[in-house]
Amino acid sequence: xxxxxxxxxxxxxxxxxxxxxxxxxxxxxxxxxxxxxxxxxxxxxxxxxxxxxxxxxxxxxxxxxxxxxxxxxxxxxxxxxxxxxxxxxxxxxxxxxxxxxxxxxxxxxxxxxxxxxxxxxxxxxxxxxxxxxxxxxxxxxxxxxxxxxxxxxxxxxxxxxxxxxxxxxxxxxxxxxxxxxxxxxxxxxxxxxxxxxxxxxxxxx
Numbered sequence: 001x002x003x004x005x006x007x008x009x010x011x012x013x014x015x016x017x018x019x020x021x022x023x024x025x026x027x028x029x030x031x032x033x034x035x036x037x038x039x040x041x042x043x044x045x046x047x048x049x050x051x052x053x054x055x056x057x058x059x060x061x062x063x064x065x066x067x068x069x070x071x072x073x074x075x076x077x078x079x080x081x082x083x084x085x086x087x088x089x090x091x092x093x094x095x096x097x098x099x100x101x102x103x104x105x106x107x108x109x110x111x112x113x114x115x116x117x118x119x120x121x122x123x124x125x126x127x128x129x130x131x132x133x134x135x136x137x138x139x140x141x142x143x144x145x146x147x148x149x150x151x152x153x154x155x156x157x158x159x160x161x162x163x164x165x166x167x168x169x170x171x172x173x174x175x176x177x178x179x180x181x182x183x184x185x186x187x188x189x190x191x192x193x194x195x196x197x198x199x200x201x202x203x204x205x
Contacts, residue, residue: 001045002027002035009040063144069132069163077124084120088113129171132163 002009004017015022017038027035035042050057050064054072059065091109098105136146150156151163164172185191 001043003041003043004039066134066137069130069134073127073130076127080120080123080127084116087116129168131161131168135163 002011004015009015009027011027012024014024015026017040020038022038027040032042047058047062054067056065056067091113094105094109095113097103131151133151134147136143136150150159161169182191186193
């Protein structure tokens with residue numbers, strides 16, 4: 001970032017430095033000494049603003065101020081549902097007409113609408129399953145390495161899960177129980193093996 005008497009200078013723009021006129025490409029082509037000779041300083045660029053979707057801004061220590069995870073989950077879930085509804089709205093009248101006077105709607109349209117609803121439902125479910133990565137952040141403590149790495153770095157892949165709700169833990173337990181039971185049924189020959197291969201113990205194996 002180039003500064004002249006306290007004001008930043010844009011690149012690729014003709015410059016007027018108190019009557020000294022410089023062409024648009026001068027900042028890119030001039031040497032550091034050339035810039036210093038006319039009073040131009042180069043300073044580090046200010047930090048990029050945090051993603052406004054997830055953070056309020058910076059605090060006095062230069063840390064990003066996160067938005068509440070629960071509120072973000074609700075906000076993004078509502079936004080996903082609203083987007084799905086806006087996509088479906090132009091064809092709602094066709095479904096209403098079918099219910100009112102029996103004129104059958106195109107089956108392909110019904111399939112498309114169902115796909116939209118299923119996709120929105122899957123995205124909402126995925127949003128609700130996100131963990132709160134800021135669970136380690138506490139006043140008067142320095143846990144930033146845990147904030148940044150615990151749920152992301154492979155070194156922690158076998159560590160306990162944190163930052164999830166009781167509902168999320170319950171859903172995972174239900175899913176895990178279903179997968180274990182499914183595996184037992186496959187090993188017993190009651191279900192087809194994965195990828196269509198014969199199950200162990202099935203007839204003919």
